[in-house]
Amino acid sequence: MKQKKAQKPKPRVGIYGLTGCAGDQLVLVHTEDHLLDLFGAADIRSFVMASSNPEEGELDVALVEGSVSTEEEREHLKDIRKRAKILVAIGNCAVVGGVQAMYAGDGSFEQRLKKVYGDIEFVTPPIEALPVDMVVDVDYYLPGCPVSQSQVIALLGRLLHGFSPEAFPHPVCHECKLNENVCLLVQKKFCLGPVTMAGCGAVCPSHGLPCVGCWGPNEDGNFKQIFELLRSFGMSLDDITRRVRNFGGRKIIEHIKEQVKEVQE
Numbered sequence: 481m482k483q484k485k486a487q488k489p490k491p492r493v494g495i496y497g498l499t500g501c502a503g504d505q506l507v508l509v510h511t512e513d514h515l516l517d518l519f520g521a522a523d524i525r526s527f528v529m530a531s532s533n534p535e536e537g538e539l540d541v542a543l544v545e546g547s548v549s550t551e552e553e554r555e556h557l558k559d560i561r562k563r564a565k566i567l568v569a570i571g572n573c574a575v576v577g578g579v580q581a582m583y584a585g586d587g588s589f590e591q592r593l594k595k596v597y598g599d600i601e602f603v604t605p606p607i608e609a610l611p612v613d614m615v616v617d618v619d620y621y622l623p624g625c626p627v628s629q630s631q632v633i634a635l636l637g638r639l640l641h642g643f644s645p646e647a648f649p650h651p652v653c654h655e656c657k658l659n660e661n662v663c664l665l666v667q668k669k670f671c672l673g674p675v676t677m678a679g680c681g682a683v684c685p686s687h688g689l690p691c692v693g694c695w696g697p698n699e700d701g702n703f704k705q706i707f708e709l710l711r712s713f714g715m716s717l718d719d720i721t722r723r724v725r726n727f728g729g730r731k732i733i734e735h736i737k738e739q740v741k742e743v744q745e
């Protein structure tokens with residue numbers, strides 16, 4: 481009699497959301513054509529947006545969306561890290577802190593909090609927004625605001641088959657060139673493509689709109705050069721810095737401090 485082959489257990493996956501708009505989870509829910517395949521190939525233990533019955537045990541892969549913005553989230557994230565073999569930060573908020581981290585680290589948090597909320601007593605005390613890797617170790621990053629559907633499905637496909645996800649270290653300009661667009665910088669328009677992570681397919685410049693950097697900063701980008709060029713278009717350094725901070729997240733000011741100083745001199 482033929483023995484039945486033992487079925488390999490499916491990788492256990494948890495999908496979590498901290499502070500953010502939940503757009504990255506929504507992208508996953510909206511992958512209609514792939515969702516059944518995903519649920520068939522993985523043992524989805526926790527996915528708040530798609531299931532109300534989470535099982536918080538050991539995980540092979542945890543996808544974490546959102547920035548850490550309360551003490552409760554900090555503890556939750558540490559717990560996820562303890563249980564997960566691989567942890568992936570997905571989306572701009574998890575990768576760099578998101579729009580909520582735009583002024584993070586400038587010393588005005590208490591003042592800004594008071595201005596918005598007054599003297600109310602919080603049920604869970606807020607903290608200044610942190611990217612996930614400022615609290616726990618992160619194995620892989622998938623930027624985007626929100627992440628692209630094809631990139632997140634490719635990442636999950638590779639991880640579920642035991643491979644490392646593909647890295648996208650190039651800037652938006654790369655995809656813009658592949659789309660054969662006329663460069664907006666040549667037209668003296670404020671485009672952050674050269675210092676922004678690729679992955680969106682250069683969707684904005686392809687429609688004549690300058691990139692505002694929502695995929696987060698490409699840390700290999702030549703910030704000094706782009707600052708100098710944009711200044712030559714008549715923009716103030718403050719304005720350029722504010723726009724870079726918009727989606728640049730928690731660490732960008734430290735990263736570009738030297739370049740800004742050199743441009744100022």
Ligand code: SF4
Pocket residue numbers: 652653654656657661662663664665666671672673674682685690691
């Ligand atoms: S339009 Fe923007 S993204 Fe496209 S090549 Fe020019 S600077 Fe780069």
Ligand code: SF4
Pocket residue numbers: 652676677680681682683684685690691692693694695696
């Ligand atoms: S702002 Fe830039 S990174 Fe964001 S979608 Fe548009 S082109 Fe892509």
